Amino acid sequence: MTDDGVSIEARYEPSPVSGTEPSDQVALVVGHGFSGALERPALRRVASAFRQRTAVITFSFRGHGRSGGRSTVGDREVLDLTAAVRWARGLGHRRVATVGFSMGGSVVVRQAALCGKTDEIQPLHGVHQGERTGRSPGRTVGAPGPLGAARGSAGWADGAAPDAVVAVSSPARWYYRGTAPMRRLHWAITRPTGRLVSRYGLRTRVDPGGWVVDPLSPVAAAPLIAPTPLLIVHGDRDPYFPLDHPRMLASAADPAASELWIEPGYGHAETAASPELLSRIADWAAAHAAAHA
Template sequence: MSSVSESPSRSSPVCLITPGARRATLRTDDGLSIEAVYEPCTTGAGPGTGPVGAGTAIVVAHGFTGAADRPAVRRAARVFAQRAAVITFSFRGHGGSGGRSTVGDREVLDLAAAVAWARSLGHRRVVTVGFSMGGSVVLRHGALYTAPGTTEATRGTARPVPAHGGRTEAHADAVVAVSAPARWYYRGTAPMRRLHWVVTRPVGRLVGRYGFGTRIDRNEWNPVPLSPVESVPLIAPAPLLIVHGDQDPYFPLDHPRMLAGAARGGAELWLERGMGHAENAADESLLTRIADWSVAA
């Protein structure tokens, strides 16, 4: 089980933390400390409002080199907080969190700790919204952490139901993946070739650490984690939304279409005209629509 230590909201380089927000240090199941921020809903009506413990909480999973205090993450949190309570956090190796980034593998434990914190605050519904790397993480998390009573029959798949420590309190009630890859090791675009250089080369990892503030694990995946497209069929019966820009420079449109196809009709697919990649490209209108979907799903 994860542990939580809370403190009053400390000063941030980005002054967008709302009054009443609280910061916490979460402990993952593999023993890492993860920084997290809880923000109550800022409006007075709607299914995500009321005191702590009421309604929906949206847990935001940022992209590679992001963090809880990055401007794009804070902007998303501000928009989402108009509809629901919001938890943002920094993945391992990012921001003030411990450890090193495994670029989508063990990050599922970080997300699980954040979801479990939302439930410990009393939220009845928790929706995970992930961007890019965070999008792959929310898909894997949705497959690995299941609600009590979920069976192969309710999932609609004959594959074995994966378990992850039996922590059913860490499951998501709905999942949103924005700008997520469908498969691992993709190098079909120039930005992804540069990213692989950063992750796999010693000099690249130095660039990641000192240029982007991201500490990257040097070890290769062993075993290779369940891929996003393999995860999608295991998310049902939880609702799934896949969002992707038609101008995404990292992952072309075959990625979201592959993910939606793997859902066998169990996912909504939004292809956004003119949108680039992940949280930096998501405008306020799109974020508002995602928030509305999250509280209604």
Template sequence: MSSGPAGHVVRSTVRPNCETGTSAPLRTFLPTADGVSVDFVYEPGAAVYDAGQSSARHPVFVVAHGFTGDVDRPHVRRVASVLARHGAVALFSFRGHGRSGGHSTVGDREVLDLAAAVDRARSLGHARVVAVGFSMGGSVVLRHAALYPGAVDAVVSVSAPARWYYRGTAPMRRLHWMVTRPEGRLVGRYGFRTRIHRRDWDPVPLSPAEAVARIAPTPLLIVHGDRDGYFPLDHPRMLAEAAAGHGELWLEHGMGHAEHAAGEDLLNRIGDWAVARAG
């Protein structure tokens, strides 16, 4: 349930710092192009505060969480706290998740949510925007970069699928049950604070592998763990192959799936990579 009606932006109390040019932290709601209200959180980040310089000199990391996540989940906040050492951070809850309005379409119209968050992050004065997505969010940042050329300055996709309708692992079979069955959607709503759309995709959206082929020349990083219980290694390898030599692939030894498995060292390396590539 959203705390603000669809299409309405809750007024924030953000005030620019006249000495540093940065903005104070804010939490507000953003309208998407199709009228859904998404919960949005912005933190200037330690790098901006410590440098005492304009936010335009530092990237902003727009974090796209995985399915059933939201801006108040501890694992999402932990990711944000590490990335904040490298720049500002913008978080948002995908539609149907947490306090955002609407219903989850499991990676389809979520591209509009990311687009709204990226536009707002850019409007806060950041010249460089880096989209960092995990699992479902990882597929969304790939599709967003393909559908909105030049909207971001670098893309990081962690633990993303390469193709739709994958049911080759037990966790993915459970996820499909949650998405496709009425009783599963009840579990999603009351057990995971995630409201799931009941209709099938029509048309089927551009797949992550198809999207990767369209991202160049935007810098691209694909990250995947060799112990990912949801998507085995053929997924990141398919994405890397579709990229046709553009971007980088990091296969992380011992890493599981998405935000929960992304350790501090990996997140710091992602932050360093993004700062170096998004210049």
């Protein structure tokens, strides 16, 4: 359950090869792209590859799969990721890395930046998220304010800060429409007919209210992550986001705590990731999370 009262479906899979106790294993918490979900084949393939090296938590973002709520396309999804990271800590994992693909990539960058920092998170138009979904309501969300206010004076990020972050195929900035796939995606998000296609064709429920205030962008969030290690992975054949996106993220991030991998021949997100690339990502995340924790 997220801090704003959304029920999130998730799955925990310990690794059979990297230690017998959760405290001995790094946990990778994986955020999928828009229209993905826990049971989608691409995410299950990622989980299977990662599990050969680490424990894995996969989940469906709000508005996806059997999770509650509606998608806010990267804004309040930071609360979904936070709930999953806290779950990993609660299971006994001392070292946790987050890995996000496409929309999930923007979420892991923003979530890591907001741990211990402040940002304005979207009010849901004066209602509980739980009221939107018919589930038990969470805290009332009022006017925009510090994200830390969601959990009172102790701060929302207790137990949620990752030990390493990997953003794969992530956008750097909002409202990008420079490629045909992104123009189609914006239609699916912003138009009533598009949201119907999203709901019934992509099985993704989009919040029709949109953003009241633009959330902190990934490129603005990137410099706030240090000293937590950050890996940015992008393909030179990505049909959604050209190479200026990962380069903008890398330029904004602290060079002492970040790396950029431009992968030849790689397309977009979890669907196009090869087993070899997934293995390298898992190895990097596990090693850097262990070193940073």
